Amino acid sequence: MKTSNDLIRSVLPFVLLLFFIPTANSQILKKLTKKAEKAAERTVEKRVEKETTKKTDQALDSILEPGAKGKDKKKSPPTSGENPSNTSSNSGGENPTGPKSITVYSKFDFVPGDKILYFDDFSTDFIGDFPSKWNTNGSGEVVTINESPQRWLGILPGYNTYYIPDVPALPEEYTIEFNLLAIGLDAKTSSTATLQIALSDDPNFKRGDNWVHAYIPFCQYGAIGIRMRNFINKGADGEINNVVNADLRTAVVDQPHISIAVHKQRFRLWVNEKKYVDIPRAVPMGSVLSTLKFQLTSFKDGKEQLFISNVKVAKGGLDLRRKLLSEGKVSTNGILFESGSANIQPRSMGIIRQISQVLQQDGAMKLLIIGHTDSDGDDTANMALSKKRADAVKNALITIYKVTADRLETTGKGESEPVADNGTTDGKAQNRRVEFIKQ
Structure with a gap:
């Protein structure tokens, strides 16, 4: 016959188990909730990354020999877009040129200058070299991608790193055009990942006393917009610092063409066929912004990459x-x-x-x-x-x-x-x- 002590020893474990079950259940539920939240976050990230990767692949497919991508893909290499006299056959290129594409651009009002001051598609440079008609305080090299003959300058991020094409002194009225190719963008690309296009009165590797900056965003998890800034006499009245609403998440992964028109103080900027910026007094009056510069910021080194080509600067372009x-x-x-x-x-x-x-x-x-x-x-x-x-x-x-x-x-x-x-x-x-x- 069990004693009272024996009964206590027998019952006590069950009592303690009943006491701890709610606590254990609560801890288990908390852990499951956290796991579910993390799983949901991962699912969202994967979906966003999948979509941006798909867009990047489409951009690459349109300019590269896709190889193992399947026999239904286009096999023609890309064109530079600025060398139309080459008589080799090519059906590729950055944009299809059927009626639908041309109709989309039918209201496009950018007109390039009629006197070319500078053009570079890197066709005269050796692969692996820094291009002969550019300067930098960082590094970079001319590359081709897969089997495409198109040449690009791969530029590296850095808050004090500038890439300066050897453009002659800029006149009062001129246009700027270039193509971009971004690789490796995804849902984790920084909101501060931008290409800065700068017009400056400093010919070297500083901002200068007078300048205009346009920042093209590459972030994929939100519509960051195009930031516009200017600096007049080291910060006198009239400084612009504003973000223009623009959702460029699709455009920047699809080899965009950037067009800029400067007419005295007026600054306009298009991405593909759409005009996003039109500021009547962005360029400091009376100053000579003689130098064009590019600067890349907040790209993850080795993962996110940006390439530029077909850089063209021309005088005029108004009417x-x-x-x-x-x-x-x-x-x-x-x-x-x-x-x-x-x-x-x-x-x-x-x-x-x-x-x-x-x-x-x-x-x-x-x-x-x-x-x-x-x-x-x-x-x-x-x-x-x-x-x-x-x-x-x-x-x-x-x-x-x-x-x-x-x-x-x-x-x-x-x-x-x-x-x-x-x-x-x-x-x-x-x-x-x-x-x-x-x-």
Whole structure:
């Protein structure tokens, strides 16, 4: 027969177990809740990362030889977008150029300058070298990606690291264009990951006393916007420090084209076909912002990478309509084509749109459209290509802007009438042009 002490010893463990069960259950529930929260966070991160990775892959697929990505992917290498006289066949490129793409750009109002001051696609540089027409206080190298012939300058992050193209002193009115390729962006990319585009009165590696900065954001977990800043006489009245609303998360992983127009104090900026910034008095009045600089910040070294190419600076770019009306002719190298083809790159539509506006204003005007190429490739092939390109511009005026066909004639001059030295990159860019002559 058990004693009372024996009973106590037998029952006590069960009593204690009952006492601790609620506490144990509470701790277990807390742990499960925390695990569920973490799992949910991981799921959200994975989904965001999956979407951004998908966009990055799409951007890469559009410019690279995809190799193992599958036989249904495009196999053609990319074009530089600025070397349309190369007669090799190519159906790739940064944007498809079917009617849908061109229609999207039909209201694009950026017009590049008509006198090229600087152009670099790194075609004359050795792979692995820092480009000969740039300067930096950091490091960088010209690269190709996979089997694409397109060359890029890979730039590195740093709060005091600048990349400065050898652009001549900037005039009062000019345009800037370039392509970007970002790799490795995901949901953890910093909200301060930006490319700073700077116009400065300092020709070296400092901000200077007067400057204008535009910050292109690469963050993927939120719409950060484009930050605009200026500095006047080391901070006098009139300083701008503002964030312009813009959701560029999709654009920056899809090889964006950046366009900037500066006309005296006015500063405008487009990403692809959309204008995001138009500030009438951003550039300090009376100061000479002679130098263009790039600076990359908050990219994770080795994981997130940024590349730049097809950097073009041109004088002018304000209004071709007045020149056509007053002088009866206008020549432009801002209408770009895919390499070796007559497919118009959609971002060229700003110029074609202006030409259509002149034709709408003067209902009796007729135009001759003349295509020109540089000297790369076969003479006969270039002659035929230049005519096809003039025909493509005519077709865009007819189909997009409803100009009647009987008001437009076309011809091609190939490489027979150069306006600059075909032995240089800048000269070739000037020779690739389209002329409009009033009849």
